[in-house]
Amino acid sequence: MSTIIHPQNHPVPLPHHRHLFPTKPPPYPPCSSSLSFPKPKPKSHHHRPLLLASTTAFSCHTLYYKPHICNDVNSLLTLLNLSVQYSDAELAKAVHACSLKLQEDTHLGNSLVLAYLKLGLFNHSLNVFASLSCPNLVTYSSLISGFAKSNQGSKAIELFMKMRTEGIEPNEFTFVAILSACIRVLESELGFQIHGLVVKMGFLDSTFVANALMGFYWKITGNLRLVFKVFDEMPQRDVASWNTVISCLVKEGMYEKAFELFRVMQGIGCFRADFFTISSILSACEGSNAFMKGKEVHAHAIRIGLEGNLSVNNVLIGLYTQCGRVRDVAVLFESMPIRDVITWTQMITAYMEFGLVDLAMKVFNEMPEKNCISYNALMAGFCKNGEGLKSVKLFIEMVEEGLELTDFSLSSVINACALVMDVKASEQIQGFCLKFGFGSNVCVEAALLDMCIRCGRMADAEKMFRIWPVEHDNSVVCTSMLCGYARNGQPDEAVLFFLRCRLEGTMDLDEVTLTSILGACGTLGFEKMGEQIHCYALKTGFVTDLGVLNSIISMYAKCGNMNDAIKVFDIMPVRDVVSWNALIAGHILHRQGDEALAVWSAMEEAGIRPDTITLFLVLSAYR
Structure with a gap:
């Protein structure tokens, strides 16, 4: 669209839907401190004159400005900053149009590229880039970073290669951006080469680049040794460096090591933990059931002023749900100054964990904003508390409202049908999954097979098992089939299936498998086979499981060997x-x-x- 700037001799009131260049853009909105800046309404595409004005020219009073022809680069840069600040894409386009009338300015061109990237107009940013006669390092770095952050890693890598072809040397910001792109597209080989280039050009001493390398090695390779190698060789570290290694340890389940590193970080003195550090350590406390340590970290968070931080409080809800009491969770929730959809969803999960279904439903109904994860949490909670019918009704509500259905949504409603044990409902939900293309999902398929077993549809379960993809791990479905035969009064088939799977090596023996096969042995009176399973449980340490021991007692009793049943009962620790x-x-x-x-x-x-x-x-x- 062409931009026409009309000179006027008399001041006129500025309409809010037009843009005018003020003679001197005010640094702050005048008059009122309670101003709001609404996003501009969609513009009409009719051909009409366009007047440009700074978006800061909004106030509670009517303002008057004389239009001014913008042939000043500094004025355009100011307006460009305002367009980003208030997400005004039309103003950025207007500034771009004005810049075309001026002599090419590299700084203005780079600012246009960056503004378009921040506004999400990636094609426009590439057009500006293509129009520049001599794009420099700043241009390329901005583009690579923008495309990497927007999950367009392939385009970012393409730009990096073009930059290298033109002989432009990367700096630390370029390296951070390209490593982020490698993570996005899982490009490990290029990431290794980037590491070599970093060493060659002497940027390994940069804290930002080293942090990016640690993130790359963890997310791409999952190799903690490589992460710690980079960390140990860093001449200088910042809080982000410590946060990276601590979070890697927590995700790997190495909680004690994470606690130790946190203590070292605190002992250095020059590093103050931020919300990310505290959140990671609280997650470690939750994972290791270290309730008292979690309370200490909570106290430390309050001491350093993070008691109102949303991320910290969300993790605390999970910690107190896992290790604490329902009162601790409720008090924390009520004291939170800010809540988001994650907070409300975690409260639903917390109340469901404590068996307080009514309170969970109350929280769900009071949520200011709901998404599919909130519905999934409520459905899973209903299943956990034996309310299968309520879970099915909630799923129907999700479908009627057109909400996004995830694998978790379908797995939850499938488990609900299994709880209800309604054959007709199970057939309908299976048909729904197949109709909408979820039948090829491994998790959904496994849940469907288990549902068929629980609803007594063993023939359908056998059909599903026979066509189970070879490339997928079938140890879980083998266990489900074994349990199904034992549960549905087919002990002979259970024993035969167990022996066949053991010969083929397709079944892992765990507590559930041992319990099921011991039950089948007891029903058939196969005492010798039961004794062998008992010996295997002793050898592998499964006799510490209460369910396995109960099954052994029952097996010996059903086989007529009450003496051994009593012996097992007498040696039980619990x-x-x-x-x-x-x-x-x-x-x-x-x-x-x-x-x-x-x-x-x-x-x-x-x-x-x-x-x-x-x-x-x-x-x-x-x-």
Whole structure:
């Protein structure tokens, strides 16, 4: 669009939808301190004269300015800064149009490139770049950084190669930008070459470049040794350097090492922890269940003035949910000066963890803004608390409102159908997943197979298992199939399936697998096979699992070997109501009513609260 600037002899009120060049742009909006700067409304594309004005010319009073022909580079630079400050793309385009009438100025050209990048107008920035007769290092660095930050790493790499071809040497800002681009497109080989160039040109002493290299090595290779090699060789470090290595340790689950490094950082004295440092250490406390240490870090955050920081408080909610009490979470939430959608979603998750479904629903209904993650948290919470029907209804609401459906959304509703054990509903949700193309997702497929098993649709589960992709790990679905055969009254198929998977090496033996196969052995009376599974559990350390021990007791009892069942029961370090029920049921199975009642009396003396199964077994002992 051509830009026409009309000179006028008399001051006229400025309409808010036009742009005028003031004689001297005011540094701050005049008059009122409570001004708001609304984003400009979409402009009409009719051909009409365009008047340019600084966006700072808004106030509670009507202002008057004489239009001024802008042939001054400094004025254009000022307006360009204002266009970025107030996200005014039309003003930036108008400044660009005015600049075309002037002699080429490298500084103005670079500022235009940068302004367009900040406004998200990448094609416009490339047009300006193409029009420059001699783009310099600043031009290239701005473009590479802008495209890298906007997830266009390939374009950033292309620009870097062009810069090198033209003989322009990169600086530390260029290196940081290109390393970010390598991370975006997972370009490890180029990243290694960039590291070599950094060493060759002597930029390894730059803290910013070293920090970028540590980020590259962690995100691309996940190799902590390389990260620490760069960190140890740094002549100078800043807070970002320490934050990088601490966060890498936390993500790797090396919590004690992260705590140690945090103490070293604090001991140096010249580094003050920021919100990122505190958030990482609090995540380490959550991951290691170090509740008291987490409270100490919380106190330290308050001492250095981070008690109102949103990121820190969001991590604290997760920590107190994991290690604390519901009152701690509620008090923290109420005291937060700022909340975002993550805060509200974490509160839903927290209340669901504590079993307070009504409070979680209340928080959800009070949320000022909801997204698919909020819905997913509520659906997962319903499933966790056995409210499968509510989870299904919420999913229907998501579909009706046109919200984004993720893998997690579908996995949650599939688990809800499994809880409800409604065959018709399970068939409908499976059809929905296949219709909308989610059937090829591994997580969704595994959840669908488990749902079919729980709903008694073993024939459909077998079909899904037979066409399971070879390239995907099938140890999880093998365990699901084994549990399905055992749960649906097919112990023979369970044993055969178990033996076949062991021969093929496709099943990992864990607590769930051992519990299922021990149950099948007990049902079939396969005591010898059960003994072998018992020996395997002893050898691999699974006898420390309460569920496995309960299954061993039940297996020996069902096979008629009450002596071994009692021996296993007596050596158990911890017993729950299921352990006592298994032993009572074994005595009743072998018509040993007196022994069953004696176990019942011992259970009462141990202070174990009976459940409905216990009471039913005790009544059966009197027959």
